Amino acid sequence: MYRLDDFMQDIEKRNPAQPEFIQAVREVVESVIDTVNDNPRYIRNRILERITEPDRVISFKVEWEDDDGNIRVNRGYRVQFNNALGPYKGGLRFHASVTEGTMKFLGFEQTFKNALTTLPMGGGKGGSDFSPKGRSDGEILRFCRSFMTELYKYIGPDTDVPAGDIGVGGREIGFLYGQYKRIVTENTGVLTGKGFGWGGSRIRPEATGFGTMYFADNMLHENGEEMNGKRIAISGFGNVAWGAVMKATQLGAKVVTISGPDGYIYDENGINTPEKWAYMLQLRASNNDVVKPYASRFNAEFVPEKKPWEVPVDLAFPCAIQNELGAEDAECLINNGVKYVVETSNMGCTAEAIERFKRNHVLFAPGKAANAGGVAVSGLEMSQNAMHYFWPAEEVDAKLREIMKSIHTECVTHGREDGGYIDYVKGANIAGFRKVADAMCDQGF
Numbered sequence: 001m002y003r004l005d006d007f008m009q010d011i012e013k014r015n016p017a018q019p020e021f022i023q024a025v026r027e028v029v030e031s032v033i034d035t036v037n038d039n040p041r042y043i044r045n046r047i048l049e050r051i052t053e054p055d056r057v058i059s060f061k062v063e064w065e066d067d068d069g070n071i072r073v074n075r076g077y078r079v080q081f082n083n084a085l086g087p088y089k090g091g092l093r094f095h096a097s098v099t100e101g102t103m104k105f106l107g108f109e110q111t112f113k114n115a116l117t118t119l120p121m122g123g124g125k126g127g128s129d130f131s132p133k134g135r136s137d138g139e140i141l142r143f144c145r146s147f148m149t150e151l152y153k154y155i156g157p158d159t160d161v162p163a164g165d166i167g168v169g170g171r172e173i174g175f176l177y178g179q180y181k182r183i184v185t186e187n188t189g190v191l192t193g194k195g196f197g198w199g200g201s202r203i204r205p206e207a208t209g210f211g212t213m214y215f216a217d218n219m220l221h222e223n224g225e226e227m228n229g230k231r232i233a234i235s236g237f238g239n240v241a242w243g244a245v246m247k248a249t250q251l252g253a254k255v256v257t258i259s260g261p262d263g264y265i266y267d268e269n270g271i272n273t274p275e276k277w278a279y280m281l282q283l284r285a286s287n288n289d290v291v292k293p294y295a296s297r298f299n300a301e302f303v304p305e306k307k308p309w310e311v312p313v314d315l316a317f318p319c320a321i322q323n324e325l326g327a328e329d330a331e332c333l334i335n336n337g338v339k340y341v342v343e344t345s346n347m348g349c350t351a352e353a354i355e356r357f358k359r360n361h362v363l364f365a366p367g368k369a370a371n372a373g374g375v376a377v378s379g380l381e382m383s384q385n386a387m388h389y390f391w392p393a394e395e396v397d398a399k400l401r402e403i404m405k406s407i408h409t410e411c412v413t414h415g416r417e418d419g420g421y422i423d424y425v426k427g428a429n430i431a432g433f434r435k436v437a438d439a440m441c442d443q444g445f
């Protein structure tokens with residue numbers, strides 16, 4: 001018989017100075033502890049202890065030369081968390097905030113997310129504390145080469161398949177893949193998010209943003225509503241926000257905000273034209289990490305140093321980084337009448353924020369369900385690479401839609417409460433956990 005507080009005390013002792021990892025574990029264990037206590041097979045197999053410990057944490061030195069000829073040193077990571085369901089799979093993050101603890105939280109989350117996609121993928125995550133901000137293309141190329149010169153030893157198309165995440169997009173995947181091929185002389189799909197001309201899947205760039213909107217669309221329908229005419233706040237301005245803004249517009253909603261570390265954009269007309277979407281990509285490619293220039297370009301408002309959660313909207317989509325939406329932000333959204341919060345960044349909301357949404361019966365979808373479209377299409381990229389073939393965009397998009405719908409159904413099945421409220425956090429955690437736990441039991445220790 002497990003008790004949450006006792007179990008978490010052990011986790012805290014074993015993982016000192018890793019608050020994000022502890023936060024992620026607590027959220028999952030809180031959801032699944034009754035399921036575990038009711039299942040003698042899970043108890044006998046010590047699943048809780050085993051599923052919260054990564055298979056391995058690889059950490060390595062990355063040396064590279066900047067444009068002024070200075071030698072720089074960063075730290076690279078790959079956390080291979082769990083491969084019960086398939087090869088380790090998960091993105092690479094290049095961001096100043098990257099630590100072993102953030103990599104572990106992301107790898108842990110990824111394990112359950114990947115299980116929810118129904119595709120055969122284990123969970124992993126990697127990256128570096130290298131910040132692309134202000135770096136030239138040449139510097140990024142040299143960093144990526146050096147990073148892959150070490151990483152290639154640990155990955156492979158049936159072992160571990162990295163992809164992009166914050167700070168790692170098409171450009172970086174290209175540089176990384178080029179170096180991998182140079183070393184191993186193999187054209188395997190060892191990374192996903194590749195260019196369409198060299199093994200990438202259609203819809204992969206859009207997949208996380210499209211997927212979160214498909215998921216939200218399912219939430220609305222479940223609740224007898226539709227996307228058409230809704231007002232939406234989105235944070236972030238990178239690849240995920242870009243896909244989300246486009247799909248929201250196509251579904252008839254109006255997105256009025258995007259944001260960066262410098263503040264947020266309020267565009268009352270809606271971020272709703274191909275020019276505005278293309279400009280988001282330009283902002284990202286510039287490596288400046290700011291959104292302010294959007295305001296003068298499109299005659300919108302720029303609110304410095306603030307988050308977009310003070311704008312009255314029907315739906316909110318945090319699409320930037322972990323813990324970007326806290327208790328005060330949640331209260332502001334609730335007071336302004338928000339009805340749905342769809343976490344699209346990994347662990348974008350603090351535990352306190354989620355608690356407030358639940359208490360106020362705001363429907364809240366966790367990242368591991370809502371943002372699973374990205375890795376789902378990565379899984380489809382792996383399938384296409386294995387077949388040495390490709391599917392047209394319509395086919396990939398249809399599969400993505402179907403996968404998001406099935407994740408939503410799983411959340412409803414395992415998360416519906418007696419009064420009818422759907423606890424998507426609980427639903428996603430139980431559904432993902434059971435799949436991984438059953439596979440671990442089947443495979444022994």
Ligand code: 2IT
Nearest residue numbers: 090091163165374375378
């Ligand atoms: O958080 C995520 O799911 C990703 N960054 C995508 C991972 C992937 O392997 O496509």
